[in-house]
Amino acid sequence: MSPKILTVKENILASNEEKAGLNRKLLDRHNILMINVLSSAGSGKTSLILQSISRLKARYRIAVIEGNVASCIDADRISRENIPVIRINTGGGCHLDAPMIKKALNALDLDGIDLIFIENVGNLVCTADFDLGAHKNAVILSVPEGDDKPYKYPVMFSEADVVLVNKTDVLPYFDFNLDGFPEIIGGLNPSAKVFPVSAKTGEGMDSWFSWIEESLK
Ligand SMILES: Nc1nc2c(ncn2[C@@H]2O[C@H](COP(=O)(O)OP(=O)(O)O)[C@@H](O)[C@H]2O)c(=O)[nH]1
Ligand SMILES: [Mg+2]
Numbered sequence: 521m522s523p524k525i526l527t528v529k530e531n532i533l534a535s536n537e538e539k540a541g542l543n544r545k546l547l548d549r550h551n552i553l554m555i556n557v558l559s560s561a562g563s564g565k566t567s568l569i570l571q572s573i574s575r576l577k578a579r580y581r582i583a584v585i586e587g588n589v590a591s592c593i594d595a596d597r598i599s600r601e602n603i604p605v606i607r608i609n610t611g612g613g614c615h616l617d618a619p620m621i622k623k624a625l626n627a628l629d630l631d632g633i634d635l636i637f638i639e640n641v642g643n644l645v646c647t648a649d650f651d652l653g654a655h656k657n658a659v660i661l662s663v664p665e666g667d668d669k670p671y672k673y674p675v676m677f678s679e680a681d682v683v684l685v686n687k688t689d690v691l692p693y694f695d696f697n698l699d700g701f702p703e704i705i706g707g708l709n710p711s712a713k714v715f716p717v718s719a720k721t722g723e724g725m726d727s728w729f730s731w732i733e734e735s736l737k
Contacts, residue, residue: 536650539618543625543653550630553736554638556654558676561642563662564686566594567719568728569637573601575729580634580736585624587616587641594639604628615647616640622653635736644669648676656735662687663696670704678709682731689718 547554557565573582583604586595595607606624608616616638628636638654640647659680661669664687670677677683683705691698702714713731717724 533649536618539622540651540653543618543621544655546622546625546630547636547653547655550633552630552633552636553656553732554636554652554654555656555658555732555735556638556640556652557658557660558640558644558647558680559642559660559662559686560644560665563642563660563665564719565639565642565660566597568658568660568684568686568717569639570597570601571719571722571725572637572729572732573598573603575725576635576732577601577603581632582635582637583628583633585616585621585636585638587620587639589613589641604633610641614641614643614645615650616652617650618652635732644673644676648673648679656681658682658684660684660686663690663694666694667696667698667701667704670708674708677705677712680705680709680712682713682715682728684728685714685716686719688716688723689721 557569559565569584576582584598585606585608586598587608588594589610589612592607595605598605606627608620608624638652657680659676661683685698685701698716705712705714715724715727717728
């Protein structure tokens with residue numbers, strides 16, 4: 521009904537896109553790979569990032585940008601790994617945007633970093649609209665959430681480079697159809713990789729680590 525609202529949204533997204541492009545150029549100058557980790561709340565973003573740090577930190581210099589609506593719980597968990605962590609509390613905002621990431625990048629010593637993980641705000645809707653300047657989007661869907669979520673949140677899954685099906689250790693208790701899942705993703709986004717993993721037991725995580733190392737090249 522109101523064309524104004526659409527125009528404002530388009531303007532916001534266009535301005536964000538431009539700043540995201542500048543973030544990516546800045547990272548490229550410093551030879552840094554940045555991965556945006558997205559999912560709804562509780563799917564396992566922090567767990568996956570922690571596992572990735574412990575596997576990769578001996579070989580790569582890693583930093584994390586931690587986005588949350590509130591609290592420092594996740595940032596504190598990551599800080600225990602003795603790597604640089606920048607915390608962004610959105611104060612109610614449901615997503616991160618490119619200017620927030622620029623501020624975080626300004627606070628990091630970019631010459632001393634190879635790989636940055638962004639933990640986005642837990643949300644499968646508006647986080648997908650905001651390019652942050654990351655090179656890759658890793659979307660997590662956990663088994664208890666159900667295998668129909670790509671149909672309900674298609675934008676998120678169509679923007680993904682990788683879809684991680686997390687919590688495979690609890691598959692026996694849910695009717696998540698893991699065998700049929702790659703076909704659902706393939707229908708939306710044929711180039712996305714699908715990795716079934718358990719951040720708890722470590723099952724399947726080697727494919728994810730190899731994909732990160734391949735992307736770092
Ligand atoms: N069973 C099981 N629980 C998991 C797994 N990964 C994460 N969790 C649990 O799920 C909850 C949310 O995980 P967290 O990493 O904080 O999710 P986030 O909100 O997306 O950052 C925590 O209680 C984790 O211990 C998994 O692979 N299997
Ligand atoms: Mg978290």
